[in-house]
Amino acid sequence: MPEFTNLVAATGLTLERIARDFTPAVFASSLAAEDMVLTDLILKARLPIGIFSLETGRLHAATLAVLDKIKASYGADITLYRPQPEAVDAYVAQHGLNAFYDSVELRRECCRIRKVEPLGRALAGNKAWITGQRRAQSTTRAELHVEEADPAHGMTKFNPLADWSEDDVWHYIRSHGVPYNALHDQGYPSIGCQPCTRAVEPGEDVRAGRWWWENPDSKECGLHMVDGKLIRIKSVAA
Numbered sequence: 001m002p003e004f005t006n007l008v009a010a011t012g013l014t015l016e017r018i019a020r021d022f023t024p025a026v027f028a029s030s031l032a033a034e035d036m037v038l039t040d041l042i043l044k045a046r047l048p049i050g051i052f053s054l055e056t057g058r059l060h061a062a063t064l065a066v067l068d069k070i071k072a073s074y075g076a077d078i079t080l081y082r083p084q085p086e087a088v089d090a091y092v093a094q095h096g097l098n099a100f101y102d103s104v105e106l107r108r109e110c111c112r113i114r115k116v117e118p119l120g121r122a123l124a125g126n127k128a129w130i131t132g133q134r135r136a137q138s139t140t141r142a143e144l145h146v147e148e149a150d151p152a153h154g155m156t157k158f159n160p161l162a163d164w165s166e167d168d169v170w171h172y173i174r175s176h177g178v179p180y181n182a183l184h185d186q187g188y189p190s191i192g193c194q195p196c197t198r199a200v201e202p203g204e205d206v207r208a209g210r211w212w213w214e215n216p217d218s219k220e221c222g223l224h225m226v227d228g229k230l231i232r233i234k235s236v237a238a
């Protein structure tokens, strides 16, 4: 499979370039399949790129178990960024623990407290950050580039897997023995917080299990912005 080999080689070169020209740089891992590919490439090459994850306090046990799998496979610890306890306490006291089901506004506020604010802390002081986003994941990512400006965070953003297909991701994982979230084998192609993610049926949109009670037009968590606007997640498989 020369094409796949070239794809992996090109991705490795991108990561090497980031480590060489954009230090300090960090990789934001959601611990999903794509992110495990990048974790494998970064750690095996011993690249000086920090890896962090947002521990929202509402993740599945299976997602947290990926941290132990990474430790066992690579001997590496992933840096965790957690929400400010006082902000969580205030939200829960005023609205309730699961108020995100009540309105889009309350859901976005929960995401802001548990994801967006910690992301800002994680990115502060870096020249670049890396994501596992792929062009084929959604129509809104059709224009996704491997390298792009991120004015919202004042740095360069890299999407080294922009050209990868879902098959490429899983071929890499299987052929390299990369550990992954067990939920992927239980009908969860996309994994977020436990109360906001459900399994999908075969043929369903890969993002159908995320915030499934909301209108698709409101689905976003605020982590990825383009031209100052939140990216709306919408699968091309729909």
Ligand code: SF4
Pocket: 056, 058, 100, 107, 108, 110, 111, 112, 114, 115, 192, 193, 195, 196, 221
């Ligand atoms: S995905 Fe759900 S639980 Fe997680 S931060 Fe957003 S609203 Fe809160």
